[in-house]
Amino acid sequence: MRVFQCAVMGSGGVGKSAITVRFINGSYLEWYDPTNRKQFNVDNQPCLLEILDTAGIDQYLTLNDMFIRESEGFILVFSLCQRDSFEEVLRTYDAIQRIKLSEGGRIIPIVIVGNKSDLIDEREVDTTEGEKLSLNWNCSYYETSARTSININSVFEDIVRQLRKNELSK
Numbered sequence: 001m002r003v004f005q006c007a008v009m010g011s012g013g014v015g016k017s018a019i020t021v022r023f024i025n026g027s028y029l030e031w032y033d034p035t036n037r038k039q040f041n042v043d044n045q046p047c048l049l050e051i052l053d054t055a056g057i058d059q060y061l062t063l064n065d066m067f068i069r070e071s072e073g074f075i076l077v078f079s080l081c082q083r084d085s086f087e088e089v090l091r092t093y094d095a096i097q098r099i100k101l102s103e104g105g106r107i108i109p110i111v112i113v114g115n116k117s118d119l120i121d122e123r124e125v126d127t128t129e130g131e132k133l134s135l136n137w138n139c140s141y142y143e144t145s146a147r148t149s150i151n152i153n154s155v156f157e158d159i160v161r162q163l164r165k166n167e168l169s170k
């Protein structure tokens with residue numbers, strides 16, 4: 001079976017690891033290996049997804065370039081409760097475009113994720129802002145909570161659908 005590679009990127013503390021472990025293990029805030037594979041069904045077809053949970057782009061610039069080169073799809077996570085982390089998504093997107101377009105331009109599978117939707121009172125980014133970004137970039141947008149598990153599966157199913165589409169258009 002074809003293994004699809006995707007990277008989970010975003011500022012520190014937005015919930016990249018929490019989202020990944022929630023998806024892989026169905027649990028919240030447990031230790032796990034940062035390189036994860038999961039086999040699951042999307043649209044009644046099995047797929048194998050390798051998920052790379054990365055560190056913040058500011059801290060390890062060259063490492064992030066390597067992650068971007070090695071990944072075919074990107075889950076760009078910010079915290080709905082932290083405006084800075086939303087701005088970081090724009091920078092990461094630029095880095096992805098820079099690296100991937102130099103490899104030959106094709107549509108890059110991307111899902112934007114606003115996490116911590118359970119913290120309603122602490123919200124700093126509106127739903128419309130995330131939606132607007134996804135319209136501009138022609139990608140998907142989900143608001144998730146790793147804590148309650150809401151929309152977590154949808155994020156990974158969406159990236160698989162995009163990766164499959166990408167594969168077919170090769």
Ligand code: GDP
Nearest residue numbers: 011012013014015016017018116119145146147
């Ligand atoms: P990472 O640095 O992006 O990998 O972030 P982590 O996954 O380590 O999460 C950082 C902290 O944010 C965790 O310790 C949790 O306390 C909190 N967190 C992560 N996801 C959620 C969520 O969906 N809801 C809430 N309330 N807190 C979350």
Ligand code: MG
Nearest residue numbers: 016017018053
């Ligand atoms: Mg982490």
